[in-house]
Amino acid sequence: MLLPHRWLKILLSIGSFIILLMGFQVWQIKQEFFVQPASNTKKLITIPKGSSARKLSYILQDNAVIRSPHVFLALLKYYDFSHHLKSGTYLLNPHDTVWSLVEKMERGQVYQINIQIIEGTRLCDLVKKLSESKDYHFTPSMLNELQNNYVSLEGLLFPSTYMQAYGESVLPVLKLAQKTMQEKLTEIWSGRDYQLPYQSEYELLVAASIIEKETAIEEERRLISGVIVNRLKLGMPLQMDPTVAYGLPGCEHVVLKGKDIKVDSAYNTYRHRGLPPTPIAMVSRSSLMAAAHPHQTAFLYFVAKGDGSHLFSVEYEQQKKAIQQYLRVTNAN
Known part of the structure; x- marks a missing residue:
């Protein structure tokens, strides 16, 4: 029959082992979710609208971001993030941890790309560029929502660089570009x-x-x-x-x-x-x-000099001489 102190030693050994095992598991969880990079390459993770925390966990598992959906769900509940994650497409950089990705989702910090409207280009150029891109949703019919009483939207979108959420409709950006142009045009017109x-x-x-x-x-x-x-x-x-x-x-x-x-x-x-x-x-x-x-x-009058600049004239005879002069320069080159 085992002596009481031997039972105590066995129980202490088992308890110590359990504590060590639990500590190791906690360390593993910390490493996987809070310390180690979640991926060696850039990844785009898309969370559809209406997704539950459970669905998110399986999306991350399918993208090889996490190993255990159950542990991930438990962490979300513990930190009260389960009902605060926002849909959209998120960029996972090589240095990001799983939890830094979760924090992006909690803030709604979706992946954004630049849309440039360039001065001097035409509406057809912009429509072609938007139609060819797979980074966001665009159809030419969207322009009908902006046209109002104008014959064309040409010139009515202010040239700038706009931030666009990946995979989303580009219509809000077009509305912003139109609103910005209207504001600037009204301001400049009033001070003309x-x-x-x-x-x-x-x-x-x-x-x-x-x-x-x-x-x-x-x-x-x-x-x-x-x-x-x-x-x-x-x-x-x-x-x-x-x-x-x-x-x-x-x-x-x-x-x-x-x-x-x-x-x-x-x-x-x-x-x-x-x-x-x-x-x-x-x-x-x-x-x-x-x-x-x-x-x-x-x-x-004015005539192009061939270097991007122009020569200006008051009389037509001056203009004709200028044209002949720069035609000779152009032909010589």
Whole structure:
């Protein structure tokens, strides 16, 4: 018969073993969920709307992020995270732990990508880019929700870089871009110079889009704006090549030919006086400001010098000489 002290030693040994085993398990849990990186590579983890904590645990197991869904669920309940995790797509970086991913889900810190609306590009360029991307949801019919009473959304989206939640609808970003443009346009219109030949802020936007396409040089924007204003006041056709190009079929950049000038399009400002019916590009704040505050000069003409800049003239004879001069330079190159 075993002596009482031997029973005590056995019980102490068993208890010590259990404590060690439990300590080891706690250490393992700590390592797996709080210390060790959950993955060696970047992963996108998508949590569908309405997912329960249990479903999340199996999604993470299927993506080899965790080994035990049961332990993961127990931790979520212990830390009271079970009902606070938000749906969406989350980026798991190589240095992230399982728990840092959980904290992202608790904050709703979904994976976001950049959407750029670039000044000088056209609406068709943006539609093509959005349609080709698999990073978010877009259909051209979304534009109908923004168009309101306008013939086109051209020029009505403010150029900038916007943050877009991965896999989600791009419509909120488009609404933000439209709202931002409207705010800036209204602000600039209210502070415009007097005696401009524009009857509405939309006409100012149309003029600004022409400036945007004519030059990328900041110092020239207000000069070109002045030419537009002078021609409109004199009733002269604007004769701006970018408007003609906009009226041609297709979305690709084209080099105008002589026959293009003869096309009877509403955007052909060689054939039709006044502004074209809509903007012809996305417009920067700089071009809006230039349209609202043109340089007051007598210039009626300008010609491209071949280096991105332009030469401005008052008389048509000066313009013809300038054209011949830069044609010779272009042909020589």
